[in-house]
Amino acid sequence: MKEIIRSVKGTRDFYPDEMARRTWLVEKLKKASESFGYQRYEGPCLETIDLYAAKSGEELVKEQAFVFEDRGGDPITLRPELTPTLARMVASQQNQLVLPLRWWAFGPFWRYERPQKGRTREFYQWNIDLIGSDAIQVDAELLAVAANFLRLVGLKSDMVQILVNDRRLMDRMLTEIGISSETKPDLLRLIDRIDKQPADVWEKNVADLGLNFEQIKAIKALLINTQLWQESQELSQLFEYVKALGIGEYIRYEPKIIRGLDYYTGLVFEAHEVKGDFRAILGGGHYANLVGDVGGRPLPGVGFAMGDVVIMLVLEAYGLLPADLRYPSTVFVTVFNEEMLLESIRLATELRENGLHVVLAEPDKLTKQFKLADRLGVKFALVLGPDELANDTVVVKDLNTFEQRPFPRKDLASIFI
RNA sequence: GUGCCUGUAGCUCAAUGGCAGAGUACUUCACUGUGGAUGAAGAUGUUGAGGGUUCGAGCCCCUCCAGGCACCCCA
Structure with a gap:
């Protein structure tokens, strides 16, 4: 055991059970994306460092990206x-695409960070964006x-709650x-982190920026004012759209939500588990200029990203991960004895030709075969003996x-459909 | 990248510096046409890795690796 070569730090092996859960997750987010007319796309996992030089957070590229030389x-x-790949x-x-475009993606990403709960070095992420519109209506759509x-x-x-704010309002x-x-x-940046620092430390940090006592007091008042959104025409309208979209109960105004990435210019939002035991489930916002930095004409848009790690932890905590994902539609054909093996092979083949997923056992005591079927997690076992x-x-x-x-053997395939 | 905590059987965890254990899971049998129970028997470790102190180290010290918590950052 000790001589098995270790996997790379911060990576995960997806054994069939975990892989089935990930596939399940992708099915759900695919459904959510496609029900709003979004199309799947994908880019390369390898990029030049130049792509990131112009945008992203500085630190994301300089401190957290895996960078190496090719041959x-x-x-x-x-x-x-x-x-940046999307941009x-x-x-x-740009001249051929039909705007606004609605695109989504799911794939692996890498960040060289210290692994913790909800944070790995290799993770999967759902990205979804609407590009080519500045309407408040589309901000609401992404929330939906x-x-x-x-x-x-x-x-x-x-x-869970989706906490929203608007950078224009805060500005x-x-x-x-x-x-x-x-x-x-x-x-x-400090406002974004107010809940992570002790109150006195936070105030000192704010004072170090040159703010006077009155200003600090005003900011603290601002950050507990959950009615602040009423000062924003955009947010007031957004909340009306959100209600019409039938998701009002998920959305809440939160003045502390700012988000770290520099390119957000309007709406910003994060989904959190309400008890606060987890990192943000997803986060995103509205940006004014996605493609300008990589040499295109400026285009506005709105989008968000969700990592696979936190959402799975939350789902597990609430017992919402389906338990029987392993063999959802598989039948297990036992083999009565050596003499019956050919008949069992014929039976299995017959069922497969009718579209069923079939695992064929090997001749052994039926006790063992049933135990195996049980542990595999299949729903049905078939017995074909001499009788x-x-x-x-x-x-x-x-x-x-x-x-x-x-x-009756001829009815068999139909009973599983 | 910084600070702190943890690492013992597949899993969950015991073991004053003195023979490495329990529960569970696993294998076989009771059960030669049937997997959830019960009973019996069996197998399982270089105590994360390497070094040091000691008559003697799972336990103390150092280094490394991995995971967790906070910071940083963010999905």
Whole structure:
């Protein structure tokens, strides 16, 4: 055991059970995406570092990306996020694409970070964007995709909430308080982290930015004002759309939501589990200029990303992961003895030709075969012995209820459909 | 990248510096046409890796690896 070569730090092996859960997750987010007319796309996992130089958070590329030289000596990056790739893909076909475009993706990403609960170095991420519209209506649409996904996987609005804010609103409020535009970016970063730092430390950090006592007081008042959205025409309208989309109970205004990435210019949002035991489930926002940095004409858009790790932890905590994913539609054909093997092979083949998934056992004691079927997690086991062969039937046993009865062989395939 | 905690059988965990154990899971049998129970028997480890202190180390010290918590950052 000790000599098995270790896997790379922060990566995960997906054994069939875990893989089945991931496939299940993808089915759900695919459904949520496609019900709003979004199309799947994918980009390369390898990119040049230049793609990220112009945008992203500085730190995301400099500190957290896997960068290495290819055999020709050129620097290559394992993609830490998808947005720059999306920007390039849109920019290079800008004149042919039908706007606004609705695209989604699911694939692997890499960040060189210290692994923790909910954070690995290799993770999968759902990205979904609407590009080419500035309408508040489409901001609401993305919130609806997120909320409908949460609903699809069984998370109710008393378990998760999507917290929203608007950077334009915050910018205006900070101006009113007398914050200079040079100070704003640093201050916004601090606001984003207010719940992570002790109150006195946080206040000192804010004071270090040059704010006076009155201004700090005003900001603290701002950040507990859950009615602040009423000052924003955009948010007021957004909440009306959200209600019409039938997801009102999932959406809540939260003035502390800012988000770290620099390119958000309007709506910003994060979905959180309500008890606060987990990192953000998903996060996103509205951006004014996606493709400008990679050489295209400016295009606005809105989108969000969801990692696979946190959502699975949340679903597990609420007992919402389906348990029987292994062999959902597989039947198990026992082999009565060596003499009956050919007959069992014929039976299995017959069933496969009718579209069933069939696992064929090997001749052994029936006790062992049933035990194997049980542990594999299949729903049905079939027995074809001398008696059944003689009267052209097959015994079907439901492994969950322990009931069994013979069926005419010609009807067999139809009873599983 | 910084600080702290943890690492013993497949899993969950015991073991004052003194013979490495239990529960569970696993294998075989009771049960030669049937898997959830019961009983009997059996197998399982270089105690994460390497070094040091000691008559003697799972336990103490050092280094490394991995995981967890906080920071940082973010999915």
